[in-house]
Amino acid sequence: MNYIWFFIILISIASAAYTGRMDSLVNAIMRGAQKSVEIAIYLAGIMAFWLGIMKIAEKSGLVSKIALLLTPIAKKLFPDLPKDSPAIGDIAMNFTANAFGLANAATPIGIKAMKELQKHNIDKNSASNDMCTLLAMNTAGWQIVPTTVLAVLIASGSKNPTEIIFPTLIVTTIAFLSAIVGVKLLEKITPAQKLNTETEVQDD
Amino acid sequence: MIKTIVDVISVWLIPVIVLVVLTWGLLKKIPIYEAFIDGAKDGIKVSVDIVPYLVAIIVAVSMLRASGAFEIAGSLFAGLLEWLKIPVDILPVMIVRSLSGSALLGMFSDIATTYGPDSYTAKLAAIMVGSSETTFYVLAVYFGSVGIKKFRHALCAGIFADIIGIVVAVAVARWLFL
Known part of the structure; x- marks a missing residue:
């Protein structure tokens, strides 16, 4: 992220120098900073509502019920995991939270699952096949209702904001499936991990 | 035809999810109002974070x-x-x-x-x-x-x-x- 961030800023300044728009670039810095806070305020309401609903779903056991339904599929996708591993429940929960558009709920659960997968990893510095699969599931992030997008459409006065829900569902489903298929195919052509027992000191 | 189905699903999805979650919560004897407030606080916190x-x-x-x-x-x-x-x-x-x-x-x-x-x-x-x-x-x-x-x-x-x-x-x- 350090390099990507730097790269974006570098390209910007270089392009602004080329197009002679350095003044609007400076303006953009100020407006961008201001806009960030405005977006956060817009989001606060819808996030509060959705996390509130999700909390009820979590406390009433609805989330873990859904997770239970998904367990058989999770076992198929993560063949290297022991059958009784707690990671399976976590992965199912992570998927469910993503499905409800709760990235903030999904992330901690997903990280918990990732830590569990790391225990079964033969090389602690490189990602195991199962870890790559979990990651692909999250980068594609299958979602039933794109709540934040809806919030923005409503905020800017759309007449029929819900119109985009179904097409988005089609796209997210296909993208999600291709992430899974992609990661499983790439798994076959990627060189296997070598056993590496020495763990480097983590620099985070 | 497809577009009508699409629109209907799109409009009904959120209300149905909300209704199912609330009903399930009540059936399981969860204090849904308090739980909602609890979660909503997290929402505000996240948007500040x-x-x-x-x-x-x-x-x-x-x-x-x-x-x-x-x-x-x-x-x-x-x-x-x-x-x-x-x-x-x-x-x-x-x-x-x-x-x-x-x-x-x-x-x-x-x-x-x-x-x-x-x-x-x-x-x-x-x-x-x-x-x-x-x-x-x-x-x-x-x-x-x-x-x-x-x-x-x-x-x-x-x-x-x-x-x-x-x-x-x-x-x-x-x-x-x-």
Whole structure:
């Protein structure tokens, strides 16, 4: 992220120098900073509502019920995991939270699952096949209702904001499936991990 | 016909989810009001917590947009975009989609205001924004949390799915909204 961030800023300044728009670039810095806070305020309401609903779903056991339904599929996708591993429940929960558009709920659960997968990893510095699969599931992030997008459409006065829900569902489903298929195919052509027992000191 | 079904599902999805969650909660004798308030507090907290990240990325991407870099890229690919019926302002959305969720959101609200939220451009952007997680962010957070340095095939799989997502988004938007 350090390099990507730097790269974006570098390209910007270089392009602004080329197009002679350095003044609007400076303006953009100020407006961008201001806009960030405005977006956060817009989001606060819808996030509060959705996390509130999700909390009820979590406390009433609805989330873990859904997770239970998904367990058989999770076992198929993560063949290297022991059958009784707690990671399976976590992965199912992570998927469910993503499905409800709760990235903030999904992330901690997903990280918990990732830590569990790391225990079964033969090389602690490189990602195991199962870890790559979990990651692909999250980068594609299958979602039933794109709540934040809806919030923005409503905020800017759309007449029929819900119109985009179904097409988005089609796209997210296909993208999600291709992430899974992609990661499983790439798994076959990627060189296997070598056993590496020495763990480097983590620099985070 | 398909469009009617689509609209009905779209309108009913949220109310149905809310109703199911609330009813289930009551049946399980959960204090749903208190639970809601509890979760809602988290929501406010999260939106405050993300402000620094928003500032870092939105400022960088605002700079990128103001600099004319997208116009340069846009004029390079103008013919191709026009042929595919992709509005030029969707190009940055396609690029930023994998880089930063918050910047993407800022970009999207910008498009919704500039073109109007019911325009084809805004709808295509909405579908693209709503159908993917931010690949680079997820990679950094998830692998960072366990100290993984070699991503192996995870990065390629993520980018592959992002590209498929873009292609399908354009196809679906053209089919339903153009």
